[in-house]
Amino acid sequence: MKRFWKEVTVEAEEGGWTVKLDGKPLRTPARAALVVPTQTLAKAIADEWRTVEGDVDPRAMPLTGLANAAIDRVAPERRAFAGGLARYAEADLACYRSDWPPELVSRQAAKWDELLAWARRRYDVDFSTTSGILHVPQPQATIERLDHAVAALDPFRLAGLSPLVTIGGSLIAGLAVLEKAMTPEAAWEAVSLDEHWQLEQWGADAEAEKALENRRRDFMSAARFLDLLD
Numbered sequence: 001m002k003r004f005w006k007e008v009t010v011e012a013e014e015g016g017w018t019v020k021l022d023g024k025p026l027r028t029p030a031r032a033a034l035v036v037p038t039q040t041l042a043k044a045i046a047d048e049w050r051t052v053e054g055d056v057d058p059r060a061m062p063l064t065g066l067a068n069a070a071i072d073r074v075a076p077e078r079r080a081f082a083g084g085l086a087r088y089a090e091a092d093l094a095c096y097r098s099d100w101p102p103e104l105v106s107r108q109a110a111k112w113d114e115l116l117a118w119a120r121r122r123y124d125v126d127f128s129t130t131s132g133i134l135h136v137p138q139p140q141a142t143i144e145r146l147d148h149a150v151a152a153l154d155p156f157r158l159a160g161l162s163p164l165v166t167i168g169g170s171l172i173a174g175l176a177v178l179e180k181a182m183t184p185e186a187a188w189e190a191v192s193l194d195e196h197w198q199l200e201q202w203g204a205d206a207e208a209e210k211a212l213e214n215r216r217r218d219f220m221s222a223a224r225f226l227d228l229l230d
Contacts, residue, residue, distance in 0.1 A: 001055070001056045002054060002055055002056070003052045003053065003054060003055075003056065004021075005021035005022045005049070006022060007021070007022050007023075008020070008021055008046045008049045008050045009023075009046070010039065010042045010043050010046050012039075013025075013033070013035045014035075015035050015037075016035045016036050016037045016038070016042075017035065017036055017037075017038065017039050017041070017042035018033065018034060018035050018036070018042065019034065019042055019045050019046045019049065021049065026045075026049075026064075028067075028068045028071050028072045029068060029072060030071075030072040032071050032072060034064075034067060034068065034071065035071075036067050036156070037154075037156055037229060038228060038229055038230070040228045041063065041067070041225070041228040041229060044063050044224075044228055045061075045063050045064050045067060048060070048061040048062075048063055048064050049061070049064070062217075062218065062221035062222075062225070063221065063224070063225055063228070066159050066160055066163075066221070066222065066225045067156070067159070067225075069159045069162075070155045070156040070158070070159035070160075071155070073159075074155040074156075074158050074159050074162075075155040078154075078155055078158065079151060081155075081158055081162075082147075082150045082151045082153065082158055083147070083150075083151070085150050085158065085161060085162060085165050085171065085174075086143075086146055086147040086150040086151065086171065088165050088166075088169070088170070088171035089138060089142065089143050089146040089147070089171050089172075090137075090138055090143060091135060092127070092138075092169070092170050092171055092172050093112070093168065093169040093170040093173070093191060094112035094115045094116055094127075094129075094170055094172055094173070094190070095112075095116075095127055095128065095129045095130065095136065095138070096129070096130060096132070096133065096136075097109070097112070097129060097130065097131050098131065098194075099131035099132070104194075104197055107193055107197065108193060108194075111189065111190040111193055112190060112193075114182075114190075115170070115172045115173055115176060115182070115190060116129075116172065118172075118176055118181050118182070119146075119172045119175070119176075122175075122179070122181065123142075123145050123146060123149060124145070125139070125141060125142040125145050125146065126139055126141075126142060127139075127142060146171060146175075149175065150171070150175075153178075156229055157178065157226060157229060159225070160178070160222050160223075160225040160226035160229065161174050161175070161178055161222070161226070162222070163218050163219060163221070163222035164177055164178070164187070164219060164222050164223065164226075167191070167215050167218055167219045167222075168187070168188075168190075168191030168192070168219065169191060170190070170191050173187045173190055173191050174187075177223050177226065178226055184219070184220055184223035184224075187219075187223075188216055188219050188220070191219075192212065192215070192216070195208075195212050196212075199212075
């Protein structure tokens with residue numbers, strides 16, 4: 001689709017705010033009305049549409065994409081979607097440590113112990129950690145409480161949380177960003193620690209660095225989406 005509109009506006013709508021192109025409201029791919037819960041998010045989405053030149057590139061409009069996902073994908077099956085994210089608690093990145101070399105072990109402890117300590121305080125849970133890749137079961141109470149925390153979220157927060165969890169492999173890091181217990185930058189450093197370590201050890205790899213930067217961009221976009229919901 002090429003740009004056909006001249007004016008982008010934000011207007012109050014029943015249930016929230018909508019973006020209009022030349023007076024016509026935006027719709028999701030499933031043709032639902034694109035109504036978001038906060039004016040700040042609507043304004044940020046409007047800015048994405050204002051900056052379009054020529055062809056519409058969905059990759060350059062992450063906030064629009066996440067809003068579409070919240071309405072079309074998450075809202076119709078909110079509990080099932082939440083359950084899929086909550087399952088990351090069963091094998092959270094922060095619970096699987098290296099046992100060598102010592103410098104990597106130390107880095108993981110410095111970043112990931114902080115995440116686990118926050119979750120222990122916030123949700124009154126405990127975690128089992130291991131060195132290696134073999135699965136270590138988490139306490140049932142931990143799984144249930146984190147599942148409950150995720151299930152309580154609305155479709156928009158679930159849509160924003162999802163990339164944080166799936167990109168980083170850590171439900172705990174995603175929740176820490178959602179609850180503003182950790183900055184997005186600090187959370188990204190924690191969840192991308194192993195990849196940065198590999199790049200340090202083996203030298204620059206243009207393809208790997210590009211893939212990592214793409215993941216970082218999507219991670220930060222999701223964090224911004226959540227921030228705009230407040």
